[in-house]
Amino acid sequence: MAEQITLVATAAMGLESLVAREVKALGYEPETENGRVTFKAPISAIPRCNLWLRVADRVKLLVGEFEAKTFDELFEGTKALPWERFIPEDGKFPVTGKSVKSELYSVPDCQAIVKKAIVEKLKLKHGMANRMPENGALHKVEVSILKDKVSLTMDTSGAGLHKRGYRIGQGEAPLKETMAAALVMLTNWKPEAPFIDPFCGSGTIPIEAALIGQNIAPGFNRSFDSENWNWIRNKHWTDAFNEAEDLANYDQELHISGYDIDHKLVDIASENAIEAGLGDLITWKQMQVSDLTLQGEGGYIIGNPPYGERLADSERVQQIYRQLGDVTKGHPTWNVYILTAFSEFEEAYGKEATKKRKLFNGFIETNYYQYFGESE
Ligand SMILES: C[S@@+](CC[C@H](N)C(=O)[O-])C[C@H]1O[C@@H](n2cnc3c(N)ncnc32)[C@H](O)[C@@H]1O
Numbered sequence: 001m002a003e004q005i006t007l008v009a010t011a012a013m014g015l016e017s018l019v020a021r022e023v024k025a026l027g028y029e030p031e032t033e034n035g036r037v038t039f040k041a042p043i044s045a046i047p048r049c050n051l052w053l054r055v056a057d058r059v060k061l062l063v064g065e066f067e068a069k070t071f072d073e074l075f076e077g078t079k080a081l082p083w084e085r086f087i088p089e090d091g092k093f094p095v096t097g098k099s100v101k102s103e104l105y106s107v108p109d110c111q112a113i114v115k116k117a118i119v120e121k122l123k124l125k126h127g128m129a130n131r132m133p134e135n136g137a138l139h140k141v142e143v144s145i146l147k148d149k150v151s152l153t154m155d156t157s158g159a160g161l162h163k164r165g166y167r168i169g170q171g172e173a174p175l176k177e178t179m180a181a182a183l184v185m186l187t188n189w190k191p192e193a194p195f196i197d198p199f200c201g202s203g204t205i206p207i208e209a210a211l212i213g214q215n216i217a218p219g220f221n222r223s224f225d226s227e228n229w230n231w232i233r234n235k236h237w238t239d240a241f242n243e244a245e246d247l248a249n250y251d252q253e254l255h256i257s258g259y260d261i262d263h264k265l266v267d268i269a270s271e272n273a274i275e276a277g278l279g280d281l282i283t284w285k286q287m288q289v290s291d292l293t294l295q296g297e298g299g300y301i302i303g304n305p306p307y308g309e310r311l312a313d314s315e316r317v318q319q320i321y322r323q324l325g326d327v328t329k330g331h332p333t334w335n336v337y338i339l340t341a342f343s344e345f346e347e348a349y350g351k352e353a354t355k356k357r358k359l360f361n362g363f364i365e366t367n368y369y370q371y372f373g374e375s376e
Helices: 016-025 045-052 071-079 107-126 177-185 204-213 234-247 263-275 311-328 345-349
Strands: 004-010 031-033 036-042 058-067 095-100 141-146 149-155 195-197 256-260 283-286 300-303 335-340 355-361 364-371
Touching: 004 016, 004 045, 016 031, 016 036, 016 177, 036 045, 045 058, 045 234, 058 071, 071 107, 071 149, 095 107, 107 141, 177 204, 177 355, 195 204, 204 256, 204 263, 204 300, 256 263, 263 283, 311 335, 311 345, 335 345, 345 364
Parallel strands: 095 141, 195 256, 195 300, 256 283, 300 335
Antiparallel strands: 004 036, 004 058, 031 036, 058 149, 141 149, 335 364, 355 364
16 A cells, blocks of 8 residues: 555634545545644655645644643654655755644744754754755744644645735735635536626636636645655655646536626736636626626526724715615526625625525635525
């Protein structure tokens, strides 16, 4: 059997169950605890997870875990782990850290100790007498201590996985790509059904929907730190990219539209979609929500309208929500999914949601209001 490693997929609060679902779909057995999804997998899972996970923030390699209440325990526990297996003689390995509810609360000290322990171990195992050059590939190490339990991980992703590489322009409050993908995956939308984002801004939700609709791996247009790690064979990367190419269904027809009141944003959305390799697959148009008309049955409206954070904006956003309610009223087969932090959304929209789900958009607590169409 191929060598097994332990991977951790991190995700925004509230989205762990979706990440676990994605991990399972890739063929691994996820366990969810403390907001992170952990699973054992062969090394080939590193390229596959980085390429395919749409909702995870990062994929980390778990090097080891142990209890530590003193700096000595932290040093010895770190040194006991097989670092030489993962970091070569010239590897660059900055250490970052965090500590929550633990005896060892000084993060800079913990980082320094972990760094020292890894240096000692590597010099011993690689047989080096002098300073390590650290002029090779980047291997970012993180020490994370939660209630005295130390987890040491290495970041296989590099830039966060929300950085798909297609966003060349953005508006004022763009959604993270990982969150936009989550909003689509929390619905039952199928690529055959009409899809409208009436508040598309820079186009993140329609673009993520199109990637999902054509089964395009979200990481296809970017690189990852672990592509430069010498213990992951190039073949694993080529196999993963070939698999992604094989599974993409570029012939899948889509009926996705993105509208926004601001024509500048509509232009940006269209440019982002081209950068994502979607060409003119998505229909972009400048339009205010009150002018929206719905055609066909069983369509989906998925959007992230303005929230009206400032008191003065409250009347304006209520009017927008009311207009959306008026537009959808005569279309009982349509499904409507709206993410907003505005607590009286349902009153303004004119109907109680079938279901609500609390989600964090960055640090803002929002609700995902879900109205199921009659065909559901
Ligand atoms: C929170 S932003 C959406 C961000 C978007 N999801 C993204 O990722 O870039 C809300 C958008 O609603 C648009 N908007 C505001 N009032 C509108 C209206 N009456 N009709 C349509 N769009 C409107 C704004 O121009 C803005 O782009």
